[in-house]
Amino acid sequence: MATKTVKVTLPAEIFDVQTNVPLLHQVVVAQLAAARQGTHKTKTRAEVSGAGRKPFKQKGTGRARQGSIRAPHMTGGGVVHGPTPRDYSQRTPKKMKAAALRGALSDRARNGRIHVVSELVAGTKPSAKEALATLRSLSERKNLLVVIERANDVTALSVRNLAEVHVLYADQLNTYDVLVSDDVVFTNAAYEAFVSGKAANDAFGAGAPVEEVEEETEAVEAKESTKAAPKYAGSRAPLADAKKAPKGFDIKGNEDSMKYHVPGSRWYDNTVAEIWFATVEDAEAAGFVPAGGKSAQETSQETDEEDAK
Structure with a gap:
């Protein structure tokens, strides 16, 4: 069977990023640790x-x-x-795992070891011999990783018993399996599902238009700022990004010291807001006092007004 390779343009945000070796090491160690049963006793x-x-x-x-x-x-x-039973798993943030996978795929792509084929086996009958012939026409290297789509049972049955060939579905692709394989072979359907499907959106956040992302961010912020009833009149709880002020509420309040900080004041940038107020009057009505005295806060406000003029 003649191999039907497909020429594709590999997205730079997935297949051409800088490879962070220490990050790859950390993610692989965590993945191998999570695979341990830990049932020794x-x-x-x-x-x-x-x-x-x-x-x-x-x-x-x-x-x-x-x-x-x-x-x-x-x-x-x-x-x-x-030894006693224990859990060896390590917590690895999703963004770190996604960045490691991008780095591993980019390393393979830069060395010409990413292949996309229309199919490994023709027809509806599984054939290990035909699948192996197709793979060896692509690469003579020892370890091969085959990535297929979920509905491709013919290819899954054809390659599952081949020595030195590992098969994964597109949504199972991970850093460790990419690194231990010399070449990565995608079927065309699996490649499309990985690059433009839900798996890529979850892993890389590269598939959604900018407008949709901005709208979603605004909706999340609005939900976060209103999900809890205000503790004081004219106040808002902090957002997920504690450094970002809710819209219309830019005065920081510290509930430990019961002091507030207006924009431009001496300690404003270094203060992590535990509560946000819309006006100085709202902060003082809630029992907060100006940090450094009222003169310090008024001076900073006057300075801002003069700069604006």
């Missing part, structure tokens, strides 16, 4: 079988005194400091 002296009595009397035997046959140094005794 040994019994302590409290858990092994055996009586609680002394094995022999304290004195008169000429031997060292013993208190229990379950002691660690006794045959059949408990294990000291042995």
Whole structure:
């Protein structure tokens, strides 16, 4: 069978980014750690079988005194400091995993090791021989990663038993499998699903138009600023981005010190707002006092007004 390769333009935001080797290492270590079962277990002296009595009397035997046959140094005794069941998984932010996958794919793409084919097996009958012939016409390297779409059962059955060939669905593509493979082979449908489908949008955020992203951001901010009832009159709770002020509320309040900071004041930029107020009057009505005295806050306000003039 002649290999039907497909010429595609690889998106630069996915296949041509800088590769961060320490990031790849961290993500791969976390992925391998999460794959560990962590079911190892040994019994302590409290858990092994055996009586609680002394094995022999304290004195008169000429031997060292013993208190229990379950002691660690006794045959059949408990294990000291042995392994116990534990969870090895590490928390890895989604953005780090996405950046690592972009870096791994970019490294393969820069070396000409990303291939896209129309199909690996013609027809509706699985054929391992035909699939292997197609793959070897693309690359003679040892380890190959085949990425297919979910509905492609023919290819999945054809390559699942091939040695040195690993198959994944497009939404399962991950950093570790890309790095341990010499070449990555996409079917055309899988490539389209990965680049322009939900998987790419979730992993890279590159598929949505800018206008939609901006509208969604505004909606989220509005929801965040109104999801909780205001604690004080004329106030708003902080957004997810604590440095960003809700629209119309630019006075920072610190509930620990019960002080407020107006824009342009000395400590305004370094203060993390625990509550936002619309006006100075609202802040003072809630019991907050000006940081550094009222003169400091008024001076900063007057300076801003003069600069505006």
